Amino acid sequence: MARITAGVACSHVPALGAAMDNGRTQEPYWHNCFAGFEWTRAWEAAQKPDVVILVYNDHATAFDMDFIPTFAIGCGERYKSADEGWGPRPVPDVIGDPDLAWHIAQSCILDEFDMTMVSRMDVDHGLTVPLSLMFGQPDVWPCRVVPLAVNVVTYPPPSGNRCYALGEAIARAVASYPEDLNVQIWGTGGMSHQLQGPRAGLINAEWDNRFLDDLVNDPQRLRHIPHIEYLRETGSEGIEMVMWLIMRGALGKDVRALHRHYHVPASNTAVGHIVLEPVG
Amino acid sequence: MARITAGVACSHVPALGAAMDNGRTQEPYWHNCFAGFEWTRAWEAAQKPDVVILVYNDHATAFDMDFIPTFAIGCGERYKSADEGWGPRPVPDVIGDPDLAWHIAQSCILDEFDMTMVSRMDVDHGLTVPLSLMFGQPDVWPCRVVPLAVNVVTYPPPSGNRCYALGEAIARAVASYPEDLNVQIWGTGGMSHQLQGPRAGLINAEWDNRFLDDLVNDPQRLRHIPHIEYLRETGSEGIEMVMWLIMRGALGKDVRALHRHYHVPASNTAVGHIVLEPVG
Amino acid sequence: MSGPTDIQQYLAELDDIPGTRVFTTARARKGYWLNQFCMSLMKPENRDRFKAGERAYLDEWPMTEAQKQAVLDRDYNAALDEGGNIYFLAKIFSTDEISFLQAVGTMTGMRAEDYQAMMIAGGRSPVGQRSKKEPY
Amino acid sequence: MSGPTDIQQYLAELDDIPGTRVFTTARARKGYWLNQFCMSLMKPENRDRFKAGERAYLDEWPMTEAQKQAVLDRDYNAALDEGGNIYFLAKIFSTDEISFLQAVGTMTGMRAEDYQAMMIAGGRSPVGQRSKKEPY
Ligand SMILES: [Fe+3]
Ligand SMILES: [Fe+3]
Numbered sequence: 001m002a003r004i005t006a007g008v009a010c011s012h013v014p015a016l017g018a019a020m021d022n023g024r025t026q027e028p029y030w031h032n033c034f035a036g037f038e039w040t041r042a043w044e045a046a047q048k049p050d051v052v053i054l055v056y057n058d059h060a061t062a063f064d065m066d067f068i069p070t071f072a073i074g075c076g077e078r079y080k081s082a083d084e085g086w087g088p089r090p091v092p093d094v095i096g097d098p099d100l101a102w103h104i105a106q107s108c109i110l111d112e113f114d115m116t117m118v119s120r121m122d123v124d125h126g127l128t129v130p131l132s133l134m135f136g137q138p139d140v141w142p143c144r145v146v147p148l149a150v151n152v153v154t155y156p157p158p159s160g161n162r163c164y165a166l167g168e169a170i171a172r173a174v175a176s177y178p179e180d181l182n183v184q185i186w187g188t189g190g191m192s193h194q195l196q197g198p199r200a201g202l203i204n205a206e207w208d209n210r211f212l213d214d215l216v217n218d219p220q221r222l223r224h225i226p227h228i229e230y231l232r233e234t235g236s237e238g239i240e241m242v243m244w245l246i247m248r249g250a251l252g253k254d255v256r257a258l259h260r261h262y263h264v265p266a267s268n269t270a271v272g273h274i275v276l277e278p279v280g
Numbered sequence: 281m282a283r284i285t286a287g288v289a290c291s292h293v294p295a296l297g298a299a300m301d302n303g304r305t306q307e308p309y310w311h312n313c314f315a316g317f318e319w320t321r322a323w324e325a326a327q328k329p330d331v332v333i334l335v336y337n338d339h340a341t342a343f344d345m346d347f348i349p350t351f352a353i354g355c356g357e358r359y360k361s362a363d364e365g366w367g368p369r370p371v372p373d374v375i376g377d378p379d380l381a382w383h384i385a386q387s388c389i390l391d392e393f394d395m396t397m398v399s400r401m402d403v404d405h406g407l408t409v410p411l412s413l414m415f416g417q418p419d420v421w422p423c424r425v426v427p428l429a430v431n432v433v434t435y436p437p438p439s440g441n442r443c444y445a446l447g448e449a450i451a452r453a454v455a456s457y458p459e460d461l462n463v464q465i466w467g468t469g470g471m472s473h474q475l476q477g478p479r480a481g482l483i484n485a486e487w488d489n490r491f492l493d494d495l496v497n498d499p500q501r502l503r504h505i506p507h508i509e510y511l512r513e514t515g516s517e518g519i520e521m522v523m524w525l526i527m528r529g530a531l532g533k534d535v536r537a538l539h540r541h542y543h544v545p546a547s548n549t550a551v552g553h554i555v556l557e558p559v560g
Numbered sequence: 561m562s563g564p565t566d567i568q569q570y571l572a573e574l575d576d577i578p579g580t581r582v583f584t585t586a587r588a589r590k591g592y593w594l595n596q597f598c599m600s601l602m603k604p605e606n607r608d609r610f611k612a613g614e615r616a617y618l619d620e621w622p623m624t625e626a627q628k629q630a631v632l633d634r635d636y637n638a639a640l641d642e643g644g645n646i647y648f649l650a651k652i653f654s655t656d657e658i659s660f661l662q663a664v665g666t667m668t669g670m671r672a673e674d675y676q677a678m679m680i681a682g683g684r685s686p687v688g689q690r691s692k693k694e695p696y
Numbered sequence: 697m698s699g700p701t702d703i704q705q706y707l708a709e710l711d712d713i714p715g716t717r718v719f720t721t722a723r724a725r726k727g728y729w730l731n732q733f734c735m736s737l738m739k740p741e742n743r744d745r746f747k748a749g750e751r752a753y754l755d756e757w758p759m760t761e762a763q764k765q766a767v768l769d770r771d772y773n774a775a776l777d778e779g780g781n782i783y784f785l786a787k788i789f790s791t792d793e794i795s796f797l798q799a800v801g802t803m804t805g806m807r808a809e810d811y812q813a814m815m816i817a818g819g820r821s822p823v824g825q826r827s828k829k830e831p832y
Contacts, residue, residue: 014796029816059783064735065724069349070394075585083738085790102585106435106567112442114350114394117434119592153783154397155386155720156706159699162392176566192819196782197773199715200800201811203819226699228709232826236716237782265815267797294660309680339647344599345588355721363602365654382721387703399728433647435584436570439563456702472683476646477637479579480664481675483683506563508573512690516580517646545679547661 002100002177004185006047007247007255007276008040009215010130012056012188015267017089017129020137033271036261037133040275043259044134044142051097051144053104053170053185054127055246057152059084062121068154069116071166073108074123074147075101082122091128091137097144100177104146107173113166123147130188133273148246152189152239156227163242164223167249174250187247189240191262192233193269202235203270209262211241212274216257219248237269247276254279282380282457284465286327287527287535287556288320289495290410292336292468295547297369297409300417313551316541317413320555323539324414324422331377331424333384333450333465334407335526337432339364342401348434349396351446353388354403354427355381362402371408371417377424380457384426387453393446403427410468413553428526432469432519436507443522444503447529454530467527469520471542472513473549482515483550489542491521492554496537499528517549527556534559578692581640591643594627598648607655637667712828717776727779730763734784743791773803 016033019025025034061082063069076096081088098119105115127147135142148170151157158166167185174183191208194200214222223245230238248255261273296313299305305314341362343349356376361368378399385395407427415422428450431437438446447465454463471488474480494502503525510519528535539555564570574582581587588595597618600606610617618628630638631652639649646664653663665675678684688695700706710718717723724731733754736742746753754764766774767788775785782800789799801811814820824831 018795059786060731060735060781061738064784065728065731066398066400067347068397070389070396083740085737085743085787086793087740098589102589103567106571106585109350109436109438110565110567110570112439112445114396114438114442116350116394116396117348118346120346153719153781154724155710155718156389156703158389158394159392162394165392173567176568178568194716194820195796195800196776196803197715197717198804199713199820199825200804201815201820202822202825203815204822205818207822227706228699231710231713231716231718233822236713236718264818267795268800268815270819298659339650340595340599340645341602344648345592345595363604365601365607365651366657367604378725382725383703386707386721390701390703390706433583433645434588435574435582436567453703456704458704474580474684475660475664476640477579477581477667478669479577479684479689480668481679481684482686482689483679484686485682487686507570508563511574511577511580511582513686516577516582544682547659548664548679548683550683 002174002179002181002183004171004174004183004250004278005049006184007251008134008184008186009244009247010133010188010273011190011266011269011271012126012129013266013269013271014125014129017125017132020132021090033263033266036263036273039259040134040273041136043275048182049143049184050181051100051146051183053146053148053183054130054188055148055150055186055243056126056130056188057240057243058149059124059126060153061124068151069149070151070158071113072116072118072149073101073105074121074149075105075117076119079121079123079147081128082124084124089125089128091132092140094123094127094141094145097146100181101146103177104170104173107176108166108169111169111172113169126188130186150243150246152242157239157242160225160242160245161223163245164249167246170246171250171252185247185250187244189243190238191241191270191272192235193237194235195237195268201268203264204234205262205264205270207233208270208272212260212262212272215244215248215274215276216255222248251276251278282454282459282461282463284451284454284463284530284558285329286464287531288414288464288466289524289527290413290468290553291470291546291549291551292406292409293546293549293551294405294409297405297412300412301370313543313546316543316553319539320414320553321416323555328462329423329464330461331380331426331463333426333428333463334410334468335428335430335466335523336406336410336468337520337523338429339404339406340433341404348431349429350431350438351393352396352398352429353381353385354401354429355385355397356399359401359403359427361408362404364404369405369408371412372420374403374407374421374425377426380461381426383457384450384453387456388446388449391449391452393449406468410466430523430526432522437519437522440505440522440525441503443525444529447526450526451530451532465527465530467524469523470518471521471550471552472515473517474515475517475548481548483544484514485542485544485550487513488550488552492540492542492552495524495528495554495556496535502528531556531558576692578689583645587643589643591645593621593623594639594642594644595648597621597623598651601651601655610655636663714825714828719781723779724781725779727781729757729759730775730778730780731784733757733759734787737787737791746791772799
């Protein structure tokens with residue numbers, strides 16, 4: 001039987017990918033930021049997940065204003081790194097797991113989630129930067145990936161509560177999958193950032209750290225944070241943190257934090273990262 | 281304030297459109313089938329709805345296996361009649377209502393429905409045949425249309441309960457729309473039909489008529505009919521009737537039937553049609 | 561949701577209906593290129609090219625030989641077995657200028673007149689056709 | 697859902713944040729062609745054509761004059777006002793080979809060095825920046 005063995009959350013700032021792609025991670029600007037991922041890279045090498053369910057958002061790459069799915073699950077065989085305007089990131093193709101993806105999609109629809117199934121799409125920094133952070137720069141990614149793209153660009157995104165509940169439904173789906181698989185779920189995006197307007201550059205380290213605390217201590221508080229609070233407190237793009245709640249919802253009632261990292265800034269953004277393990 | 285003033289359900293068999301387009305509705309094969317829509321055509325002419333929310337399914341026209349939204353709401357300005365292999369039906373372009381459509385989409389997302397918003401698509405017989413049945417052959421359609429495409433092609437479709445609940449959410453959305461609009465909601469597809477395999481041609485008039493009865497008398501029974509019952513009892517394409525439940529859910533607790541019609545066959549299909557009015 | 565919430569149980573039930581291939585994702589994946597080929601016939605220029613040389617047009621697609629043969633033979637039951645879906649396959653019989661009634665009838669093993677007569681007489685009864693395991 | 701379930705009230709709250717244009721569907725609709733133009737820059741051949749003649753390339757799109765001017769001026773605040781979204785607009789500054797940090801800083805009215813220094817020092821404080829109506 002497939003098991004969700006861990007949850008990982010991290011920011012997915014494009015500059016993090018660029019720093020890795022250009023060999024600049026040891027520069028003073030970047031050193032401390034990347035140091036916080038070293039623990040996880042060693043841990044992932046030991047964990048060897050078979051599949052990562054990777055919750056991210058498309059940044060006007062695969063989806064434009066003509067097609068806006070709230071929850072799109074990638075059911076394809078493979079996904080290419082997208083050209084977001086500076087050429088595709090030089091990373092391996094992402095290998096999907098259509099068997100597991102379709103299983104999750106079907107199960108979540110029976111569970112009354114209104115999924116969109118997508119089989120052909122390119123994936124942008126939202127998906128590839130977390131892979132680079134956790135796995136470094138291998139020739140092939142060490143596991144398969146089920147992309148789960150969440151609309152957080154056009155308002156309204158799904159509520160935190162809906163995201164959390166989807167995570168719970170994904171956990172039920174994985175638990176009913178007959179193959180013996182080590183599955184992780186990652187939530188990406190955030191933390192504080194605002195990429196637009198005169199208020200750009202907003203960072204709220206206190207709020208972010210309380211969010212990190214309560215992923216462990218009080219996730220039920222987090223699922224009820226209204227959108228407006230993310231925007232007021234953490235900047236307009238802080239809304240991406242609702243995606244972390246899908247990850248958290250999939251881990252069950254209690255979790256233990258194995259590793260935690262918070263660094264300001266990466267470009268315009270507060271980088272947050274946490275590794276969680278379900279307990280009991 | 282916008283008001284849902286009526287619900288209409290009907291089959292959307294391609295042959296019904298072809299019979300109208302080719303001027304064959306008075307032939308003996310078709311006469312009785314079309315006679316049952318005459319009452320409604322006169323009633324619609326008097327009702328003059330401003331907008332119809334038209335629940336239908338795409339039949340491998342706008343969506344292929346690469347993109348399968350469970351609930352896709354059309355937010356575009358206009359939609360062309362699709363070429364399904366025999367050239368587009370010679371009907372007017374369908375004029376959208378992006379203001380109302382986006383309002384419904386946004387409201388339903390707040391209500392925790394995971395909508396997909398689609399702005400560019402062609403519409404197939406599932407949408408245009410009902411317009412022809414209710415409005416005849418005008419040079420321009422007499423109202424705007426908000427298309428709501430439901431996946432009933434790739435399994436699983438949404439449950440009857442989820443469809444009914446979406447109808448309830450649409451009703452709340454319409455009720456909160458500030459403009460004074462006369463809105464109808466139509467559910468299309470069905471009734472009994474199976475278009476494939478040695479069992480093709482299955483018709484279950486008794487089951488269909490109990491379904492028509494209970495749209496008025498016991499809609500709470502209908503929302504809990506499992507998919508397998510539609511398939512066993514009414515043929516593999518009878519599953520389309522779940523779309524009628526979105527219409528029914530939007531009408532509130534009690535309804536009155538103004539008109540009802542049932543005819544076998546149109547091509548491979550049992551044609552069902554009912555006009556409902558919310559009560560109280 | 562009424563009925564099973566476990567997807568394996570849900571899918572097993574769908575397999576219990578006689579003479580019926582429900583378009584599950586397993587079938588959808590098997591039929592991917594067959595169905596994509598069908599979608600291409602929504603463009604009149606592709607219909608013309610297909611009519612001008614069916615085999616050559618089919619050979620442009622990464623379909624299995626069994627899929628291509630099912631199309632060439634207009635054997636719609638075989639096409640369903642190869643993962644085709646009737647709404648995709650409809651693009652083939654529309655290209656042939658054949659109606660749903662005519663095309664669907666070919667899958668029943670009945671003569672066209674007999675199938676049409678059955679429909680006019682009220683269609684096929686569900687009695688005994690509801691379940692493979694225990695017909696009722 | 698926590699917070700308002702009425703969409704008008706929900707949207708009104710989003711308008712209460714200083715120095716921020718939330719990408720509501722009203723903005724999305726206004727900016728449709730501006731954003732579609734941006735998407736076209738995901739193809740290298742289109743980036744080359746745009747660079748070779750910005751005005752001529754823009755004139756191929758049914759954008760408003762204000763939208764075109766905002767692009768030509770790289771005035772991203774103006775582009776937001778015209779319905780642009782930052783993830784679409786990113787295709788412009790990526791074409792310019794400018795980073796998110798550089799491009800975003802231009803919207804704040806700060807000098808690039810000052811904006812970068814503010815970020816390194818921990819970013820902009822939310823204090824007083826949370827609400828237009830009653831700053832806190
Ligand atoms: Fe992001
Ligand atoms: Fe249909």
